[in-house]
Every structure is written in C-alpha cells, then in structure tokens.
Amino acid sequence: MKAIIVKRVDSGTPDTEEIRDLARAAGYEVVAEFTQSRKEDPALQVGEGKAAEIGRAVAESGAEVVVFDNELGPYQTYNLGQQFPEDTKVIDRFRLILEIFGQRAQTRKAQLQVELAELRYELPRAEAKTSLAKRDERPGFMGLGEYDESREQDIKDQISNIKDELDSIARTEADRRDRRRESGFDLVAMAGYTNAGKSTLMQSLAADIELGENEELHPDLDTTAEAQDRLFTTLGTTTRKMDMERRDVLLTDTVGFISDLPHWLVESFKSTLDAVYYADLVLLVVDVSEPIEEIREKLVTSHDTLYERNEAPIVTVLNKIDAVDEEELREKTEALSALAPNPIAVSGREQINLEGLRDRIDAELPDWERERLVLPMTDNTMSVVSWVHDHARVNDVTYTADEVILDFEARPSIVERSRAKAGELTSAPSA
Numbered sequence: 464m465k466a467i468i469v470k471r472v473d474s475g476t477p478d479t480e481e482i483r484d485l486a487r488a489a490g491y492e493v494v495a496e497f498t499q500s501r502k503e504d505p506a507l508q509v510g511e512g513k514a515a516e517i518g519r520a521v522a523e524s525g526a527e528v529v530v531f532d533n534e535l536g537p538y539q540t541y542n543l544g545q546q547f548p549e550d551t552k553v554i555d556r557f558r559l560i561l562e563i564f565g566q567r568a569q570t571r572k573a574q575l576q577v578e579l580a581e582l583r584y585e586l587p588r589a590e591a592k593t594s595l596a597k598r599d600e601r602p603g604f605m606g607l608g609e610y611d612e613s614r615e616q617d618i619k620d621q622i623s624n625i626k627d628e629l630d631s632i633a634r635t636e637a638d639r640r641d642r643r644r645e646s647g648f649d650l651v652a653m654a655g656y657t658n659a660g661k662s663t664l665m666q667s668l669a670a671d672i673e674l675g676e677n678e679e680l681h682p683d684l685d686t687t688a689e690a691q692d693r694l695f696t697t698l699g700t701t702t703r704k705m706d707m708e709r710r711d712v713l714l715t716d717t718v719g720f721i722s723d724l725p726h727w728l729v730e731s732f733k734s735t736l737d738a739v740y741y742a743d744l745v746l747l748v749v750d751v752s753e754p755i756e757e758i759r760e761k762l763v764t765s766h767d768t769l770y771e772r773n774e775a776p777i778v779t780v781l782n783k784i785d786a787v788d789e790e791e792l793r794e795k796t797e798a799l800s801a802l803a804p805n806p807i808a809v810s811g812r813e814q815i816n817l818e819g820l821r822d823r824i825d826a827e828l829p830d831w832e833r834e835r836l837v838l839p840m841t842d843n844t845m846s847v848v849s850w851v852h853d854h855a856r857v858n859d860v861t862y863t864a865d866e867v868i869l870d871f872e873a874r875p876s877i878v879e880r881s882r883a884k885a886g887e888l889t890s891a892p893s894a
C-alpha cells in the first residue's frame with residue numbers, strides 16, 4: 464500500500480526519519496512526504512494550501528493512506544478526509560503504531576490490548592461525529608444513517624468486556640508465576656526501549672537445552688524470539704530458560720518502550736509490564752551506542768515507568784558495547800552514573816561479557832536458604848524426597864533404617880513447604 468507522510472512542526476526543520484520507519488514497519492511504501500513549519504491549524508493541522516497540495520499528490524501517486532506524524536484531533540481527521548480524494552485513509556502517528564501492534568499481536572492478550580487501544584482511540588472520535596451530526600441537524604450526515612449515540616455506548620461496552628477478559632488473563636499469569644517460583648525458578652525480566660537489543664540478548668543468554676518435562680510448567684515458553692531490525696519485534700512477552708550454572712532462571716522479554724506515547728495507548732498495554740513488575744530482578748537494557756542525551760532521556764522515562772510499581776532490584780545493562788570505543792564507553796558510563804549507578808556493559812550480539820552479566824544476575828537475585836530436614840520413614844517419605852529433588856538443589860541425602868536426612872538449598876518459599884511436608888509425615892506415621 465502506498466502512503467504519503469506529513470509532518471508539521473511549530474518551528475525549525477521537521478525530521479521525518481522515525482515516522483518513515485514506522486510507516487515501513489507497518490508495511491507501507493512511502494511515495495512522498497510533506498513537511499511544514501507553522502503553528503497548528505485547528506481545522507486541518509497543516510495550512511489550507513498545504514492540505515490541497517497533499518490532496519493533489521494523493522491523486523497523482525495513487526496513495527491510499529496519508530500518515531500524519533502529528534496527533535490529529537477527531538475534527539481534523541474528518542476535515543482532512545474531505546480535502547483528499549474519496550476513500551483516502553487519514554491516520555496519525557498513534558493510529559499507525561496501533562496498526563503495527565495489530566499486525567504483531569500473536570497472543571490473545573496482545574490482541575485484546577490492541578483492540579482496547581483502538582477502542583480508546585475511537586471513542587472521542589465517535590463522540591465528535593455524534594456532535595457534528597447533531598450540530599448539522601442532518602440525520603445521515605457522514606453516512607452514519609442516524610444520530611449514532613449507540614455507537615459510543617457500544618464502544619464503552621466493548622471496552623469494559625475486554626478489560627474483564629484481560630483481568631482474567633492477568634490472574635492466570637499470576638498463578639503461573641507462582642507455580643514457576645514454587646518450582647524453584649527465579650524470574651528475571653528484561654525491560655527497555657524498542658531496538659535496545661533485548662531479543663538478541665535473550666537469544667544469547669538462553670539455554671539451548673530442552674526445557675523440563677513438566678509440561679504444565681512451561682505452557683508458553685517460546686523458542687522463536689528472533690531479533691529483527693524492525694520496530695517492536697516483541698509484542699507481548701517471551702519466556703525462555705536461561706543458561707545458568709547455579710540457579711534455574713526464567714528470562715522474560717517484554718514489549719519495548721516507545722517515546723511520546725499518549726496516555727490512552729500506554730494504559731492499554733500496561734499489563735504487558737506485569738512480568739517486569741513481579742519479577743525477582745529487572746534488567747533494564749539500553750543501547751549505549753546512542754547519543755548520551757537520548758540514553759539519559761530513555762533511562763529517566765524507563766525509571767518513571769518502573770518505579771510506579773516495581774519492587775525488584777534493577778540492573779542497567781549497557782548493550783551494544785561493540786559499537787563504541789573504550790573511551791566513549793567510559794565517558795558515557797560516568798555521565799550516566801546517577802541514573803545507572805552500577806551498570807554492566809555487554810554486547811548481546813557479539814557475546815561480549817555475558818559471563819559477567821550472568822554473575823551479576825546470580826549475585827542480585829535473592830539468596831537461597833540452606834536447610835537440613837530429617838524425615839521419618841513412612842509410606843510417603845520417598846514422595847517428599849522426590850518433591851524436594853524437583854524443587855531444590857539437593858547437596859546430600861543420607862538413608863538410615865528409619866530416617867532420611869536431606870541437606871538442600873532452595874528459595875525461602877520452597878524451604879517452608881518442605882518443612883510442612885515433613886511435618887505431615889510425622890503427624891501421620893505409617894501403619
């Protein structure tokens with residue numbers, strides 16, 4: 464599909480690189496672009512002459528879509544549509560981002576989130592249509608057929624249904640996190656801006672070995688997290704087992720942050736960050752090859768987002784060190800010291816310092832407790848022994864005629880459950 468790009472700025476020279484990338488990511492072929500430096504026109508966003516010029520270009524090039532980098536108000540969208548050849552689609556930056564999200568949404572959750580965002584985008588526009596129709600006192604205005612207040616109610620109902628379904632998915636996910644923790648896994652989540660290199664890092668850190676036989680434990684493990692030089696390759700989360708010596712760690716990649724997102728869009732994708740909020744450790748990945756001001760800005764925004772609910776420790780990962788020289792890395796690390804106090808520098812793609820990162824993860828995760836349990840020999844003793852084997856690191860087992868002594872290390876919650884199981888054996892000795 465052919466698209467024409469438009470960007471208006473109040474002053475200075477407009478930069479269209481990002482909106483071009485977004486348009487391409489959505490699958491459009493950009494056939495022309497128009498920029499303008501002037502204050503916003505309330506009716507058309509750009510000036511009247513510019514709008515007419517774009518209209519002619521649409522007709523000549525056969526473009527089907529006009530993409531504005533600026534946010535378009537409901538009335539502007541309508542008015543622009545009147546200026547362009549019939550059936551020309553007029554969308555803004557946010558509608559475009561939604562299209563990309565829609566194409567990438569693979570899970571039910573991601574699809575619902577996209578739908579929710581679309582409905583939230585549409586609601587004020589439906590309200591605007593209704594009020595335009597009323598003002599004109601012309602039933603049938605804009606092909607609505609009648610004053611369409613029911614459309615607004617319909618959108619509100621759909622929003623509420625989707626929220627209910629997302630809540631129930633969130634509960635399922637919380638249960639799954641609990642099960643994984645009970646099975647002895649530490650949960651590490653990656654956060655960061657889109658294109659920081661999270662998917663690539665995930666691939667480098669993930670274990671190649673097959674995942675455990677316990678199907679129930681890994682219903683959504685995905686081994687196809689591919690890195691692509693496209694925006695938002697990761698919509699929704701991907702979880703893989705990490706290759707670690709001392710611990711069982713599950714690493715979850717989350718959707719990348721994006722700059723300048725409006726509130727309604729962020730709201731819709733908020734639960735994507737649950738994996739981050741409820742992790743035992745967060746890796747905040749930044750692309751250290753970017754200009755320092757950009758890195759700083761992204762770190763500030765990331766922290767704002769994370770501190771809202773996050774309780775886990777955060778490790779800042781300065782990624783892509785292969786793309787900067789030593790001097791630049793030193794300068795940037797120093798300049799960022801207030802925002803990223805104890806960063807670790809790596810390259811996910813070139814596999815530089817991944818051992819250092821693994822050690823850091825190991826050191827930052829909560830310590831396991833050491834426990835020595837004496838189990839009386841009953842009919843059920845061996846099932847407790849095997850449960851502990853499944854959920855903890857067993858250092859030593861001693862069998863005597865009437866006892867089994869287990870020496871192991873585990874997460875505090877597992878130690879507690881082992882003690883409870885041992886207690887049940889004592890209170891119900893075998894016949």
Ligand SMILES: Nc1nc2c(ncn2[C@@H]2O[C@H](COP(=O)(O)OP(=O)(O)OP(=O)(O)O)[C@@H](O)[C@H]2O)c(=O)[nH]1
Pocket residue numbers: 655656657658659660661662663664689690691692693694695696697698717718719720782783784785786809810811812813
């Ligand atoms: N130079 C360099 N480039 C890298 C490195 N890691 C990733 N890249 C490149 O950075 C781009 C983005 O990588 P991804 O892993 O897809 O980034 P992401 O953070 O998962 O992106 P989203 O899925 O959009 O959130 C790709 O072109 C990678 O090849 C690295 O260590 N060094």
